Amino acid sequence: MKVDCLITDCRLATMVPGGEPYGAIDDGAILIRDGQIVWVGPRADLPEHEAAHTDRLGGRWVTPGLIDCHTHLVFAGDRSAEYERRLTGVPYAQIAREGGGIASTVRATRAADAATLTTHALDRLKALTASGVTTVEIKSGYGLDAESELRMLRVARGLEQAGGVRVRTTFLGLHAIPPEFADRRAAYVDLMVDQVLPAAHAEGLVDAVDAYLEPIAFTGEEVSRLFDKARALGLPVKLHADQLGDGGGAALAARHHALSADHVEYVSDEGVQAMAEAGVVAVLLPGAFVMLDETQLPPVQAFRDAGVAMAVATDCNPGTSPMASLTLGMALACMKFRLTPEEALAGTTRHAARALGIADQVGTLETGKAADLAVWDINGPGELSYWLGKPLLNRRYLGGKLATRD
Structure with missing residues (x-):
């Protein structure tokens, strides 16, 4: 031949x-x-x-080629100064009240044009590819208005050719409530579900839809509404689930036949079983675990026993996981979560491909x-x-x- x-x-x-x-x-x-x-x-x-x-x-x-199946690669600014303040004992809540935290990233991202976002994202992407990455998932979620969310997704699409990788884009409009909607929560959900997601989909910018389900973020009812819209548009879903407590996120992900449930440190036994039955991949994010100095470990042995596939990703973002090496993520998953090296490599190859819905391709x-x-x-x-x-x-x-x- x-x-x-x-x-x-x-x-x-x-x-x-x-x-x-x-x-x-x-x-x-x-x-x-x-x-x-x-x-x-x-x-x-x-x-x-x-x-x-x-x-x-x-x-x-x-x-x-390694697959980083959970990143927030496109954003502007950084929060290193906040990191220094937290290390000196300043509470995150105080930093947030002063306009820091995710609000600072949203302001910087909204103010940045596409060229600026591309330049900074390519710098981070170069570090990822140096650790063997050939496919990367990139979420929106730092714009939190129609114009900025669409700009983030367009930049993410453009990184495929510019960065020499395969890119999978994820709409994360339900990431946080922006300041201008602080007292109009329902209106913000309406905007993301009824206008921004359909517009992004119509432009061919969305491969999957994600949301952040936590008491500090969005409720199960709000997430379910977004997921129903996603499925009506023919888009798969995934979920930031059970990171800060057992909020039933894994079970919700399973009910919606999600590709993955990500973080999952506090997932219950019932949630693990629901994930197993629905074929939902558990995406482990050791960078955020280390950066936040967490102590609640994801139930790795329960995932093994139930046959839940475990992926590993960087969660590269400016606030809780400024990590741009997937091999470092693998090492941390072994050291902190007690994965075997073979499980870690499977988690950044075949299981990561499942978490993106592309296991038939890579x-x-x-x-x-x-x-x-x-x-x-x-x-x-x-x-x-x-x-x-x-x-x-x-x-x-x-x-x-x-x-x-x-």
């Missing part, structure tokens, strides 16, 4: 479950045509082929999947969750084409 590229002299962590740990192939090869994997397996079993190009990787490990090294690959200077895939801050990526391929090389 004729192919565009042969990748050989490498070890593969295919992340296909059911066989060797990591789906490993010790001496592997991959054939790529038209951006897709058309064959993968042991080099000794290579079929007859004619390759336009051959990449010999010198025995390096190859994994699926997440494993299999025939028919996109040829999105990460090549690593490591002795084994467990090192990806071991090193803290050490550059490990050798190169990335996106759709079979070299996207990054160290």
Whole structure:
């Protein structure tokens, strides 16, 4: 067969479950045509082929390109000064009363034009891709008005070509109540549900819909109304759920057949079971857990026992998780949540793909999947969750084409 590229002299962590740990192939090869994997397996079993190009990787490990399935990558400003104040003992509530917190990010994001938002987002995206990311989810939610939310989503779409990644966009209009609607909560929900989401969808800017379900954010009734609108538009949903307490978020996500429930530190046993029955992925966000100095661990063993898939993401945002390395997220998930390194890698590949509804396209090294690959200077895939801050990526391929090389 004729192919565009042969990748050989490498070890593969295919992340296909059911066989060797990591789906490993010790001496592997991959054939790529038209951006897709058309064959993968042991080099000794290579079929007859004619390759336009051959990449010999010198025995390096190859994994699926990593997938960061929960980020707030597009925003303006930063909150490092607030971080310093909190470390000196100033309560967050006081900072918020003085106009800080998410309100400060909303002001900065509304004031920034698309070019400024793109420049800052590309800087953060560059750090993510340096940790092996080839697909990234990006949420809105720092504009909180029609013009700014749409601008954020347009910028996120544009990052796909500019940043050399695949982008999945998520509408997060129900993230917080903006100051101008402080006494008109119902009107704000009406605006997001009835006007902004349909407008964003009509412009082709939305791949999924998210909301923040907490006493400090939105109620189950408000979220359900948004989700009903999303499903009427043919859009999948996901949920910030049970981060600060057991608010029934996991069960609500399950009732709406959500792709994922994210954070889930306080999810109940009933919520875990509901997620399992509905196939909802648990997205673990160790960056926020560490940054907020939380002590309530997500019920990882309960997820294992129930068969709930666990993804891992950075939650990259200016307030609660200013983290721009997915391999660091994997390491923290192992150290803080006691995931195994294999679970952490599955959580940033095949389970992250499920959390975005694209498991048929990416997440494993299999025939028919996109040829999105990460090549690593490591002795084994467990090192990806071991090193803290050490550059490990050798190169990335996106759709079979070299996207990054160290």
